[in-house]
Amino acid sequence: MNDTEVGIERTPDGRRLVVARTVDADPDDCWELLVDTERWPEWGPSVRAVDTERRYVEEGLTGRVELPGGLSLPFEITSCVDRRWTWDVARIPATGHFAQPVADGCRLGFEIPLLAAGYAPVCVRALGGMASLLEPASDE
Numbered sequence: 001m002n003d004t005e006v007g008i009e010r011t012p013d014g015r016r017l018v019v020a021r022t023v024d025a026d027p028d029d030c031w032e033l034l035v036d037t038e039r040w041p042e043w044g045p046s047v048r049a050v051d052t053e054r055r056y057v058e059e060g061l062t063g064r065v066e067l068p069g070g071l072s073l074p075f076e077i078t079s080c081v082d083r084r085w086t087w088d089v090a091r092i093p094a095t096g097h098f099a100q101p102v103a104d105g106c107r108l109g110f111e112i113p114l115l116a117a118g119y120a121p122v123c124v125r126a127l128g129g130m131a132s133l134l135e136p137a138s139d140e
Contacts, residue, residue: 004124011096011111012079013086019123020098020109025134027101030108031083033130034097037063043129046122057085065089086111095123106134 009018023030033039035057037050051072052063061077073090080086084098096111108130110123 004127005109006120006124008114009111012084013093013096013111015114016096016111017114017117017120018109018111019120019127020107021127021131022102022105022107023131023134024105024136025131027083027099027106029134030099030106030130033133034099034108035080035085039133040065043126043133045125045129059085095119 004019004021006017006019008015011018033043036055037052037057038055040047040050046067047065048068048070049066050063051066052061054061057077057080059077059080063075064072065075066072075087075089075094078086078088078093083100084096086096087094093113094116095113098107098109098111100107100109108127110126112119112123
């Protein structure tokens with residue numbers, strides 16, 4: 001599976017551009033990858049490092065995320081419920097992240113504020129990175 005879906009959907013935070021991909025992986029493993037801040041640089045092309053007191057995402061968690069080029073910005077996790085978390089970066093609402101169980105694995109995705117639609121290609125790359133970490137290797 002490698003088809004990425006891109007479209008506008010209604011989310012708990014209103015209408016957002018959603019970039020999603022179904023992966024052949026256990027939803028618990030997908031969620032674990034999304035909430036483990038130490039692993040964000042493995043799949044997130046816009047994340048070089050994360051500095052926070054706790055490793056796993058939970059509502060109210062704060063820290064700093066280092067971007068390419070060395071820029072470090074503060075973040076706060078604003079919600080974390082039902083396999084979905086959101087955050088503010090530099091006090092600006094940023095992407096939502098989700099891992100939805102589906103019949104053939106897990107639908108991983110990002111909810112992007114419409115004004116930040118230009119961030120979609122970064123999210124597509126991140127989904128590819130997550131898929132390569134989660135899906136079993138092919139013997140082709």
